[in-house]
Each structure stands twice: as C-alpha cells, then as structure tokens.
Amino acid sequence: MKRAFLLLLILIGCELWTMDYGPWTKNGLWTMDHGLWTNPAFAQSKVYLRVGSQDEPKTLNPFKASDVWSWNVMGWFYESLYIREPISKKVIPWVAEGYPQFSGKAAIVKMKREITWDDGTPLTAWDVKFTADLIMDFKIPRYISDWEFIEKVEVVDDYTLKFTLKVGCTPLFQVGTLMSIIVQKKAWEKLVQQAKESKAPLRTLLDYQVKRPVSAGPFSFSEWVKGSYLKIVARKDYWAKGKEVAGRKTGPFYDGILYKLYGTTDTAILALRKGEIDFIYWPIEPGFVAELSKEEKITVTTSPDNGFFYLAFNLRKRPYNDLSFRKAFAYMVDKEFIVQRILQGYGEPAYTIVPPGNKFWYNPDIPKLGGGLPKDERIKKAKEVLKKAGYIWDRKGSLLLPSGKPLRSFNILTPPADYDPIRAMSGVLIAEWLKEIGIPALAKPTSFGTITQKVFTQQDFDLFILGWQLGIDPDYVRVFFHSRQAVPDGQNPMNYRNKAYDKLSDSSSEECDEEKRRKIIFKCQEIIMNDLPYIPLFFRDRVEAYNNQTFSGWFKDLGGISGSIIYLQPKIKPKPSIQHPASRLQLSLIWIFIILGIAGGYYVLRKRRKKIKDKK
Template identity: 40%
Template structure:
C-alpha cells in the first residue's frame, strides 16, 4: 500500500500459492500444461446433504490437462486418457462420439448471450435506423439450423429466454416470421425512408430483389467500408461463421461490410480498451440469473476505456431506470423496469442478440459416475462433490 499505484500493484501481483475453501485446493500448476488439485480435508460440506446431494468429494485429486486443439482433446477422451471434456464440444464431433459405447454425451442449456455489437460513437452505426435495418436482414433461423445445427436457441432479448421471470417476450423481434426476400424488402424501405439511396436499389420498382450497388448515405456520399470483428475460427467457429454470414446478409443491402477474425485478446483490447471498431461479434458465456448486468452493459458512465459499455450507448431514460431497479425490493415492480430496459435496448440496438448455444460435453464412462447436469453443463461444483469411482 506504500506504492504509487497500490491497486494496480495488487492486481498485478502473481499469486503462487492460492488458498481455497472448496472441495479441492491447488497442489501444482504448470502454465499451459496442467492444473493438479487435491481433496480439501477441511471442506465444510463433506458428509453433508445439500441440494439433495450427499457431498464428498469422493476422489482424492483432479488433474486438468490442457490441450492445444479440440481434435487432440477429443482423441484423448475416446482413448480414455481423460474422463471429462470440460469445454463446449463442436457439433461436428457428435456423430462420432455417439457411436462410442464408452462415451456419454450431455446437452444442457446455457445462461448466455452471443450478440452483434455496434459502435454508436461513430458512423455508420451511430444511426439507429441503420442498426435496425441490419437487424432485420439477419436470418436467426439460419444461425440456429446451419451454424448451431439445432443445438441452441435464437435470442431476441439480451436476457436469455430460459430466465423465465426476467425475460421479456414482448421485445421487438426484427425479421421474425419473414422469408429472405421479405426481410430485404422491409430493410430497404426502412433505409429509403431514412434518406439512404442507391444507383441500383436492392428492390426494383416491380418488387424483385436484386444485387444492389453500394449504398449512399443521406448526404449522397458513399458509405465507407466497415469491418465486423470476430474471434478466429479455431477459437470459436460459431462466432466466426456468424460474422461471415452477417457480412453476406448486409451486403445484400449494398452495405460495404467485411468480416475479420482477430486473436481474442487483441479483439477485446480493440473493442473494450481502445473502442477502435465498427461492429463485432462476442458473447457472454455465463450470465448471472439476476439481470442487473443490463445496467453494467449499457449504463452511460460505463462508456470508458475497459468499461462494460463497449458500444458507447447513452440514454438518460435508460440510466434512470437502471438506477431505480437496483434499489427495489418488490420483485414485481423491479420486473416491470427490467422488462422496460430490455424493450429500450431492442429498440435502440447497441447489441443485437443472435443466439444462445447449448453446451455439449462428454465423459468417458468406464471409471467415474454421478455427473450432475445443470444450466451451464456438468462442470459444476456439484459434480466435483459427488462424482464417484464406478463400481
């Protein structure tokens, strides 16, 4: 605390021997290779029945091995070198794993949000109508069937639909129920009414959808090329593919878009740290069930370097409601405000929710049993407490 920047010094301090109070504590860690944890003999829950589970742990240690690629990790699982693949298995592996008698697959919902974010601080996405038109042409059914291969759900609000109490089903749902040509025609009308134009518009006077020329801004100037940043395919193929498809869909309106994969750490720094972007596809893989994260993501004061308001959304009315819901004890009244916040976000679209994937996991079933399925998968503290050696 005597240093010039005590908080930064504390944050940067390397913890070599972390303490833990859970069922396991750290024994050894080799960066990029493995984490070895041993049973905590002082674990408070041992022998207690909590949540209908008689807690252990029933194994002496856990070894988390780190693999460079999914292919290598899946092969290790099939060979029995590991007992559990802790991560989201891509749908392409499922058919093969289903044929393995010693592999059990688990499909669980996630409390997650994967979305298209816009930079509201600069052109072209400082125009709400443009953001709404982009939202209209995105085919979420394609994302569900082709990208997620039906292992997930389309998202229409920034609160997952599985969060039944807080989810607002009445938010504006862009393009829902429309086919491809209907989405193009509706988006074209929205943009035309807002002053955008084309030398060759995407919809002819006869109502046919055609390949358009580059879109012209209300000022008459050509729209500058913009970039949709995504994680690379080897990090998350779903988000990378979604970015490519968004690029193609908006080009059908004459928008000069390009999807660009970027190393994940650089992507976060560009979007969250520097705010030097046009649009991006990211996700929150594990949202809290309490929706106060809406305030964090879209509160005006959080629009700062490394702040949570990455899109630069400013709405005094939203800020007022966001502050008010924090102090409400009456859940019914708070629900009304949370629903209103969702409606405002889906009208203004700093983020466009895209999808919520299921989490797909697998275990080697010959040595251990008792995995506990929950929202966000079987890799939870309950599993760590009750998994036992197979009889």
C-alpha cells in the same frame, strides 16, 4: 585389467540404481501396475479429474478477469458469504452463519469460524471488509455494480459484519453484494497500498499479475505450464467437505483437477474418445453429437444454457451510432438460418437479452425484428429504413452515407473457426448478407484474448461477436448497458448511453417487490431491443460430453453439467504402484547382464581375432 573391469561394472550398477527411468517408471521405481498408465486419471496413485479446456486463463487476477477460462479455474479459490444451490437456485448461507439480520438500513451477518485460507490463516470479517473497501474505493468495474448501494462495511468482531445500506431495500444485497468473492487481506494489502500511491490506481491494480492465488476454496493452485496444462489440487482441510447441499455431499473426493489445453474441439474430442480426459469444459458442436453418442463410455448431455451470443457495435464511431443503420443491419441478420443450419437446431434465435431458460425474467413479447422474413423481404425492409434516414446507393450498389461519402469497409471481430466455428461462420454469413444492401463488412477471425483486449480494455473496434454466461438474477440487464460501465474494462464497451435507461435500470436494483421488478426488467429488455447496442443472435443449447467410466455424480442444470464437479465421486479407486524393494536391484542386474554380455562377446571376438593372427 580384470579389477578395473569389475570396478567399472560396480560404478555402472550404482548409476543405474540412482537414475530415473523416465517413461518406464514412477518416481524412479518400476511400475508393475500397468493400469496406472492406461488410465492417467489415476497416475501416481492420485485421482485427478482431467478436463479438456479450449483456452487457458487470461489472468489469475480476480479483479481483472472477465473470461470464462479464467473463472473456470479461479472460481475454486474464492468463497462468498452466500451461494446458490444447484437445480433450485435457492440462495443459502455459505461462509455466513445464517441469514442477515436487518434493522432499518443496517444488516448484521455472522460468519463461520472454521474456514481457513490454504496458507493456514483464518478467513475472518477483516478479509470481507478489506474486499468490500477495495471494490468500493477503486470502483472496480466488474464488481462495483453490486456495491453501489452500500454505504459502509464495519467489523463488529472477527466473525461478525455490519453492512450499512444507502437505500432501505435492494434485492441485490443478498444476490449480489453478499455473493461477491472474498480475497485475503494479507495477500493483497501491500499491493493495494502501492496501487493507491501510483498515478493510475485502478490500472495498476488490474494489471497486477497474480502468480499464485491464495485459496479459501476446495482447491489450491499447483502449477501452470502455459500452452499445455494447469493443475489445481484438492485441499485436505477444506471446511465444507462432506457438507450436504441440496441432497448432495460436497467434495472434493479426488486429488485435483488437471486442465489440459486443446485449442480445437477436434483434438479435445479425440482425447475424450481415447480416454485421456474425463470432461470437455465447453459446449461441443452439434456435428459431433452423432458419433459421440455411439461411444459406450461417453455420455452426451443437452442442457438449457444460461447465456446468449450477440453482435455489438462501437457506438463511438459512425455510422454505428446511427440507430437507423443498426436497425437495417438487424434486418439483414437471418437468426433462424444460423440456428437451423449452423447450430443444427440445438438452440433458438435470440430477440432479447434474457435466456428463455430463466423463465421468470424472460420477456417473450419482444418484437422479432426481421424474424421469419424471407431474404427478399429482409432486403426490402433494410433499404426502406436506410432511405428514410438519408442513405443512398451509388451506381455500383455501394451504400453511401447521408453526407454522400462512401461507407468505409469495417471488421466484425469473431473468434477463429478452430476456436468456435459457430461464431466464426456466423460472422462470415452476416458479412455476406450485408453485401446484399451494399454494406462492405468483413468477418475477421481473431484470437479470443485479442478480442477481449481490443474490446474491453482498449475499446478500439468496429463490431464484434461474443457471448455471455449469466447469473440467475437479471441485474446484468442493468450492468451491461449502464453508462457507468462505459469505461475501460467495464461491461459496456459499446459506449451505450441512455439517461432514461440508466434511471429505469437503477430502479430495478431498488425494487424489492418481485412482480414490480419483473415489469421493470421486461421494460429494460424492450428498450435495449429498440436501441440495439447489441443484436442478440442466438441462445445455444449446451451440448456437453463426459467419460461415464471414471466419475459418478454428473447432473444437468441450467448452464450445463459443470456444477457437478465439486460433487463427483471416482468410480474406480486408484491402485497403488507396486514398489518392490528389489525393483531397482532387478533393473540394475538386468543392465549389468546386458553389459556383461556385450563385454563378453567383445572379449571372445578379440580372442578369436588374436588366434587367427597368430596362425598367420
């Protein structure tokens, strides 16, 4: 009996020696340094930038993705021949070795030789040519506008390319074509061939689900637990690490980025205050600024945003295809009220499609339709426009179409309030204002993913409210409204078609005199604000918050502070877990003593009961 009991204890000890102690240990070893627990950024002796994300990527397919959540992650995987410096926005060589050498319509671009993909294979001119041919052959909506004026791309040698242009000069060659992403030929070649052989080549390519992207950038894909978090890890062999860009050393100087999913701003703010994340990767609402500013460990920044928020119409449907209806609609949108009451002054009303922060291309002289008018005057102006176009009202004040038929109720798709209360509330207010002139509109909160699917892919909607994050070059003025982009997954889901506008905006892509091009862009803004396929709503100041105790090197730029991420330095170096060789033995002995105590107590209790029984 005693031998059996001893054997049992030995077996228990062996089991305890090999078991994982779950939340009390790291990698099966007792963690003596409790700081690793209180600061998860340094867990397991690794330093992660912990980012609060409002949503997760909609896809990891770079040819399909159009949402910011996808590109917040994928942007770290794909390099380009040229990039823009932070702050100055000067275009500089990146994968390219020096600037293009022009000869007539041909340009020679040489590439750096030390760049590799994270599978160890070199990034070469063949990858660039493959990407270029793919974009041009499939006419991929997201990228084709940067390649429309390229005749062909040839490989001179493994690290030299020859671009032949269709036109003698285009400003978009260096700030568009040469700044496009580069994908790996090896990873995509087979899929591209299968897509070409399918009945719907472009749809097959765009619908492809990328499980594990191949990276040439500073981070590699690690894992994605949908609905919870996504992790990318720093590449130790990243070619640009230590390279100085605009006076800052390029990283990464930490082990990776952990994107933690928080569906609402409230939960992300709480996580930031508790020290669970280092940065909230989306603008915070103005209502949080006062309380966060009181936190010593949190810094709140305000930067000019390089983007705008807008309401758009489906011009395939009536009456949204009627300019008079859209103009009356625009009169009823009180942008000043939205900025003052909902944004609390952190922004300004938008009367054009170029942000004022992009000063050279911003047209300040666009007429402000309805700007500054009181409510009664707005209603008066809107009704005058409708009456002139043949609209009438019934006895109940409901608007009737020129045909005499009632206007059916329609939906304005907006993100839900827990995702973006500003856009959600804007939709509610606009619907209420429209009722003042008998227009039956309803704001319909809808998930971001569903909106993008219905709007850009299915093109089945009435109206929607979304926003754009923009590049520095204003070519989006052409792309967003060009008839060639009025295709599924294109960037003109409104189906705006204006041949004169197409011709004018195309001329901007071929004008290399900056002042002349500026005049074209100004005229494009005037046309769009007259035709109103969009009603720009507001330019929002980018209010952001980060933990100032964990990383240094944050800086403000046009569009926010996220440009700092690749340059950040950890403030506190991780302390390695103290992993004593005896740690498992100590834990096992503790458990053995506990079991011995229980067994001993049971033995004593049993003996006493036996003595009592014997006495009886």
